[in-house]
Amino acid sequence: MMFELMYDPKWFYGKDVLTDIVSLFILFFIGYFSLRSYNLKKNKNYLIFTASFWLMALSFFFKIITNFTLYHKTTHIKQIGMVTFTYTIFHHSELLFYFGFLLHRLLMLVGLYSLYCVYSRTKLNDYLLVIYLIIVSTLFTSSVYYLFHITSLTILILITYNYLDLHLKNNSKTSLLLFNSFILITISQILFIFVKLNSWFYIIAEILQTIGFVLLLVTFIKVLKNGKKKRKK
């Protein structure tokens, strides 16, 4: 019996995988910079920030895997009398799809919540309660798909509000860009709630989410450039 893996892309699949790969790399690089800063300054906020961004990057990794419907192909050889039959059967891997999506959603919610924790003063009891709620909403999301997006939306609103507050304090171009990037990511979650009504919601949400992450990258590049400029002055 031969064993081979095969991917079955559907329309827009190639494109949304590409946008997810872009988001994954942006999250990874910003998280990496934060980790390097932690090594210099030993401020635990940097470490939580890195964990949050890398959890979200890992979440995209699982989404990319499950975006392909995974099949495995088995080739069977059967001998009936003098004749040898060779035939191929395709099997759909439900288990990988289910666990991949579950991990994608769980890691995304924990990542978003970790980012929120950087800015909030949460007590240990609250952490336990929220982790419990995240696990519950991840498990129920397989039957009520929009539960994940509503939970993400709620946490994102809190994070975006923090960035608005930060922008009002800093009043800089980079803080405005950061706020705008999170506004787009938040709006994309609203659109994801309605994907079952029309597939265009999914396409627009994916595009908005990617623009949000690209804007996050632009913010990060501007931050690095500003840091260089300030010293040269």
Next chain:
Amino acid sequence: MVRKRERSDIILDMLVSIQDKGGKIKPTHLMYKANLAHQQMKSYLEDLIDKDFVREIKDKGYKYIIITDHGLKFVEKISQMKEFERTFGL
């Protein structure tokens, strides 16, 4: 209330003070510019020399502190980190 300077802030202030003076400064000027006490400055300076961020040289009988390329790169890295910290509210 004025926030107490962290170690990285003091190191950055010292290196920036040298950079602002064209990369070369007298130790006493550095002490005033970086707002440090004598003992503090001595200890930080030893640390910076150990890390090859600065070097001590003698010019016309006077002692000077100069910033190295490694020190300049470190200033850039710290400045980027501070900008990142400010933008992302860390």
